[in-house]
Amino acid sequence: MHLDWSILPRPIIALSPMADMTDSAFCRTVRSLCHPDDQREEGSPHLEIPRRFTPRDDRGLNREDKKRKLILFREMVSAEAVVRGNDKTLTMTDIHEDERPLVQQLFGSNPATMAEAVRILEEAHHPEGFDVNMGCPVYKIVNNFNGAALMREPELATKIIRAMKAATRLPVSIKIRAGWDNPRECIEFSKVVEAAGADLITMHGRTKTQGYSGESDWNLIGEVKRGLSIPLLANGDIHTPPLTLKALDTTGADGVLIARGALGNPWIFSQIENLLDGREPKAVTLEERVRVVKHHLAYHMEQYGERGIVTFRKHLSWYFRGVSGAKPYKERLHTATNKDQVDAILDEMLLHGLMDGLSTRDALHPQATERVFMKK
Numbered sequence: 001m002h003l004d005w006s007i008l009p010r011p012i013i014a015l016s017p018m019a020d021m022t023d024s025a026f027c028r029t030v031r032s033l034c035h036p037d038d039q040r041e042e043g044s045p046h047l048e049i050p051r052r053f054t055p056r057d058d059r060g061l062n063r064e065d066k067k068r069k070l071i072l073f074r075e076m077v078s079a080e081a082v083v084r085g086n087d088k089t090l091t092m093t094d095i096h097e098d099e100r101p102l103v104q105q106l107f108g109s110n111p112a113t114m115a116e117a118v119r120i121l122e123e124a125h126h127p128e129g130f131d132v133n134m135g136c137p138v139y140k141i142v143n144n145f146n147g148a149a150l151m152r153e154p155e156l157a158t159k160i161i162r163a164m165k166a167a168t169r170l171p172v173s174i175k176i177r178a179g180w181d182n183p184r185e186c187i188e189f190s191k192v193v194e195a196a197g198a199d200l201i202t203m204h205g206r207t208k209t210q211g212y213s214g215e216s217d218w219n220l221i222g223e224v225k226r227g228l229s230i231p232l233l234a235n236g237d238i239h240t241p242p243l244t245l246k247a248l249d250t251t252g253a254d255g256v257l258i259a260r261g262a263l264g265n266p267w268i269f270s271q272i273e274n275l276l277d278g279r280e281p282k283a284v285t286l287e288e289r290v291r292v293v294k295h296h297l298a299y300h301m302e303q304y305g306e307r308g309i310v311t312f313r314k315h316l317s318w319y320f321r322g323v324s325g326a327k328p329y330k331e332r333l334h335t336a337t338n339k340d341q342v343d344a345i346l347d348e349m350l351l352h353g354l355m356d357g358l359s360t361r362d363a364l365h366p367q368a369t370e371r372v373f374m375k376k
């Protein structure tokens with residue numbers, strides 16, 4: 001698929017890059033679930049989505065096109081490591097065909113290295129686009145002038161974008177924060193990024209100094225959007241389908257980028273599509289949760305081999321967060337040493353869960369929906 005941010009049907013919905021999380025196995029899992037329902041369930045109400053929420057222009061798309069409309073951003077990799085030919089990094093950038101369209105994120109601060117990394121990855125894996133991390137607040141990243149540190153170096157940021165654009169015909173997007181410590185920095189910086197030739201900006205509405213404290217400032221994201229001609233995706237604190245509508249409304253953005261809301265919850269994207277279509281998003285049953293965890297684990301072990309049983313534990317924590325009565329099963333899941341054991345515990349959980357009424361936290365419950373609306 002040829003990715004062109006300027007003509008992609010709105011609103012654009014995308015999975016945000018997350019280190020150690022948005023790997024190939026997770027992206028395959030997300031894509032496998034991003035079918036919006038074709039039919040409204042018998043008797044379920046048609047939800048009237050307020051008009052102001054819907055800069056929606058994909059109603060003519062068929063089911064397969066809708067499935068491919070979701071854009072997945074892979075976790076960041078070091079451009080230097082790519083250029084050095086680091087085996088682990090090159091394996092991390094492998095793409096399974098089922099994941100596409102997929103954008104590979106890079107971090108780095110040397111324009112020539114960034115350009116070379118783009119050439120290498122384009123030839124090796126053909127992602128549909130590249131993204132540059134100019135928002136990461138972590139010390140070991142900003143310490144080397146990477147991530148959010150680039151927001152303080154507009155000339156260097158410009159050189160990086162120009163070098164990458166000259167190296168590829170694929171779209172290059174830039175992920176920014178509100179600023180380093182001053183949340184107004186994004187106003188100027190976004191214009192620098194646009195002038196340098198970037199095709200899209202994604203913005204998390206917190207400063208680097210804030211880390212994850214406070215709230216993502218959706219009004220500020222809206223202000224940045226209004227100053228740009230290139231498209232912008234809003235990011236930060238968009239954790240549920242109703243919050244997606246609210247973020248689109250508040251920011252006027254071309255779409256949203258969802259990170260933590262997708263962890264242990266890869267169904268969120270079809271739920272959003274359903275809500276945008278005026279269908280009540282369906283809650284996830286325990287059976288469905290167990291089914292998807294097993295699939296995700298199989299993909300994960302395909303990618304990482306036997307050690308995948310250990311690295312998958314972080315996902316298990318997310319999948320069963322807030323599932324009442326799940327604690328004893330979670331403890332056993334975290335000490336299981338092979339896939340058969342995990343599958344057996346999951347089956348047991350399902351059997352007992354159905355008998356004991358083990359229930360999942362349901363972010364879609366009307367009261368929960370009300371709460372999230374009230375929060376902002």
Ligand SMILES: Cc1cc2nc3c(=O)[nH]c(=O)nc-3n(C[C@H](O)[C@H](O)[C@H](O)COP(=O)(O)O)c2cc1C
Nearest residue numbers: 016017018019075076133204236237238258259260
């Ligand atoms: C575990 C984790 C890893 C992350 N790794 C990356 C990354 O590799 N690149 C990046 O640009 N942002 C990364 N982020 C930031 C997210 O993409 C996103 O901007 C941030 O979490 C705010 O969005 P949210 O409120 O939807 O979670 C990461 C966030 C989390 C929670």
